[in-house]
Amino acid sequence: MKQINPADAFSKYQPKNITFVISVDKQGKPNGMIAAWHTILSKEPPMMGVAVYKVQNTHKLIEQSKEFVLAIPSGRLLKAITIFGEYHGDKIDKFKMSKVKTKKAHHIKSPLLADATINFECKVVKQISTGDHTFFIGKVVAAYFNDNQKIILSSGRDKNGKRTFCKL
């Protein structure tokens, strides 16, 4: 067991669960990003949280709209993960580019991803500044499950910096 820099230990923490974080702008146009730093927080009431880097477009959108969807990816979303994870939403329309299929949420404006294994609709109840990120805490107001789609996990990046995944 070797002592290493905490930030290096974060990147060694693989395989890791990942999620799409989907939000909307004032006109209702959706944007999305990929985040690993998320967790369930409470069963009763159901709550989840996600840490978003303060300079990200998604950060601004969640602060404005006070809502987000967490969509836990299945193997059908590999291409979308790369597009949502590598491009900036203020420059391209990630939804159009990835041709990802969406569905309307019941209680919020952010769309669900039809091919995600699980979708969580969340309304922000608290936001906490945690260093270079903001931790958005949401009440889960609805959840959806695709029982024929297995969850995939991040397993890091290859030598060329390309994201790698594993399915169990």
Next chain:
Amino acid sequence: MKQINPADAFSKYQPKNITFVISVDKQGKPNGMIAAWHTILSKEPPMMGVAVYKVQNTHKLIEQSKEFVLAIPSGRLLKAITIFGEYHGDKIDKFKMSKVKTKKAHHIKSPLLADATINFECKVVKQISTGDHTFFIGKVVAAYFNDNQKIILSSGRDKNGKRTFCKL
């Protein structure tokens, strides 16, 4: 995609990363539990958070000591996971029962687990009430990596309620 109860969706969220949460009482005696609900929160400064059920012994100990270790398990800790996850620390000494190997931390009193893939020493900087859990936010003051030990993940429970795991 079928709408389901959020709490049921939480239990469908598998495979999932898990961690040991280790804390000490006022006499310095360690206790530990297994938690799935944890996340990295910030790179600069390095921060992590873990949600602990409010009635748990670990909750009281972290509130008192303002510190905890998150030890990300390798396959060597399967037996310890079952013992730490299923028994109560106020009744038995989980460390003795599991014969888990510990090491002294550098900055806090909670011990590290020698066979964990990663150990994070954390000092509490904030605690947030999130429903039936408290989310303890810690600054990561040291980290340790075992590069020959792969991380294992929870894959739920079998028909008999026994914890199941997967390694990648």
